[in-house]
Amino acid sequence: MGTVFRVAVLMAMVWGCVAGPFGAASHGKEKAERVRYTVHLAAERLPAAPSAGEGAAAATGTVQPLLRGTWWAEVPAPLTTDGRLFVHLYANAFRDDRALAGPVWEEVLGKQRLPGRIDVADVTVDGRPARYAVRGTVLEVAVPRGRPCAVALRFTLHVPRNNGRLSYDAHAVWLGNALPILAVRDAGGWRLDPYYPIGDPFYSEVADYHLQVTVPEGWQVAATGWETLREARDDRRRYAVHAEGVRDMALVLVDSTYRVLEGRTPEGVRVRTWTRQGDRSELPRALHEAAVRSLSFFHRTYSPYPYPDYDVVRTGGFFGGMEYPGLVMVQGAYFGDERARDDGLLVVAHETAHQWWYGIVGNDEVREPWLDESLAQYSTLQFLHSAYPRIARHMERMLYRHARHPQTVAWQRRGLSVRAPVYAFPNWTAYSLLVYERGGAALWELRRQVGEEAMNRALRRYARQHALRTATGADLLRVLEGELGADLDRFFRYWFEGVGGPRPEVKARAPVFMPPGEP
Structure with missing residues (x-):
């Protein structure tokens, strides 16, 4: 108990010493209102060839990773007004994979699966033992009402084996939505949404992070943020990473078979693509080039990219790619299968677009998943037309074809909207056809x-007004109508709900003047 608090005090001192690329003008008042996280993470067990008698390893051909850590959050007073805090422990969704039934979960879990979990202990508030309770994927902690506080805990992460964003293979451990994170408290109260199997069922606000990770010699760390320290001691390596104004902290631990392609955008952002020994050399280079070019394109087209680094990391998983601030996970097939080259370039561009739509401009991905996914599809196609026109033409044809597909029309006739929350979609097909394709089209x-x-x-304007904040669909509609000088209600009702045909044409007037900063 005392050790956790002492570590927290030490890291509070570190916070005052870390310099980053953000000037005061970039964040203003919001920075003082953010949660600040400090995490120490040590890998006790990482994938390796299993030795005799290792039990669970025999099912997967590798050892199940185990990581231990301490977590500390400096919490501002506005979050403590009702005397309690809630922390998401998303890894507990995989505590008992037998309870995750149905075809949608089957796709997430895959054929090779092992349960995992995150155990917490020694929870303190301002250095004193706290009352707390863990209920599934949510930790509730009693805190002093109406004043800032520091919450600390120890945790043990048993990494599950599945087909999703929190898993591993013989050479890497990808930790998406693995670390504890405070729940959002919005106008409707605390948002304690469970881990739904469709979409990206997460909703978080920007925070600042200081992370220290210790791994065995030969292992490397890719993470949200930028490295401030890398040192070797005995047979261990320690990394320190700092990130400001990010909605989550994701990391991937990779072994010595990984190689890094490194470059910079014309604007000076360092881009690293993590590939594995044995990958076809031309494919990783093509993906790396797409990452550099798309990041620069969106920087120039929408708003400056506010972080110094961007990492594209080869992982497993059934997804094509998975976005986090400053880091994206990309399916390994795109690094080694020439037939998947075009899809890989598209995926990298799409995940890079998410650095703006979800990352810089946040949204409620549980209740309004279309807002970041449809925008990311639009932005991907816009970039591809400028850089890879052949791929763009194919994507555009498929986008309209899927938007008008009989299944898409059928779902809309049943009342399913592009604007629906993730839990309203019965399967991944309906979600993809409506949220990605119909919304993007x-x-x-x-x-x-x-x-x-x-x-x-x-x-x-949308990016500028809502940078590092949480936007809504109504916010986007308001900006579009103001800039285009047109009433878009009928247009979006036709496309999103499938009503109000025939297909409406937008008659844009002169843009309505909107003073800077006005919503």
Whole structure:
């Protein structure tokens, strides 16, 4: 108990010493209101060839990773007004994979699976033992009402084996949504949404992180943020990572078979692509080039990228890619299968677009998943037209084809909207057809009617007004209508709900003047 608090005090001193690329003007008042996390993480067991009698390893051909850590959060007073805090422990969704039944969970879990969990202990508030309770994926902690506090705990993470964003193989451990994170408290109260099997069922606000990770010699760390320290002691390596104004902290631990391709955008952002020995050399280089080019394109088109680093990391998983601030996970097949080259370039561009739509401009990914996914599809197609026109033409054809697909029409006739929350979708097919394809096609059709520059102006304003904040669909609609000078309600009802045909044409007027900073 006391050790956790002493570590927290030490790290509070570290916070005052770390310099980053953010000036005061970039964050203003919001920075003082953020949660600040400090995490120490040590890998006690990482994948390796299993020795005789290792039990669970025989089912997967590798040892199940085990990590221990301490977690500390400096919490501002506005979050403590009702005398309690809630912390998401998403890894506990995989505590008993037998309880995760149905075809949707089957896709997430895959054929090779092992349960995992995160255990917490020694929870303190301001250095004193605290009352707390763990209920599934949520930790509740009693805190002093209405004043800032420091919450600390120890945790043990048993990494599950599955087909998702928190898993591992023989050479890497990818830790997406693995660390404890405070729940959002919005106008409706605390948001304690469970881990749904469809979409990205997470909702978080920007925070600052200081992370220290210790791994065995030969292992490396890719993480959200930028490295401030790397040192070797005996047979261990210690990394320190700092991140400001990010919605989550994700990391991937990789062994010595991984290699790094490194470059910079014209704007000076360092881009690293993590590939594995034996990957076809031309494919990782193509993905790396797409990452550099797309990051620079979105930086110039929408708003400056506010972080110094961007990492693209080869992992497993059934997903094509998975976005986190400053780091994206990309399916390993794109690094080694020439037939998947075009899809890989598209995926990298899509996940890079998420650095703006979800990352810089946040949204409630549980209740409004379309807001980041449809925008990311639109932005991906816009970039591909500028850099990879052949791939763009194919994507555009498929986008419209899927948007008008009989299944898409059927789901809309049953009342399922592009604007639906993740838990309303019965399967991944419905989710993809509506949220990605129909939503993306709607925005692309709007661009076709009003012009690219008008859309760029609108999205620049949207990015500027809501940078490092949480936006809503109504916010986006308000900006679009203001910039385009058109009532878009009928247009989006046709595309999102499938009502109000025939297909509406937008008659844009002169843009309505909106003073800087006005919503």
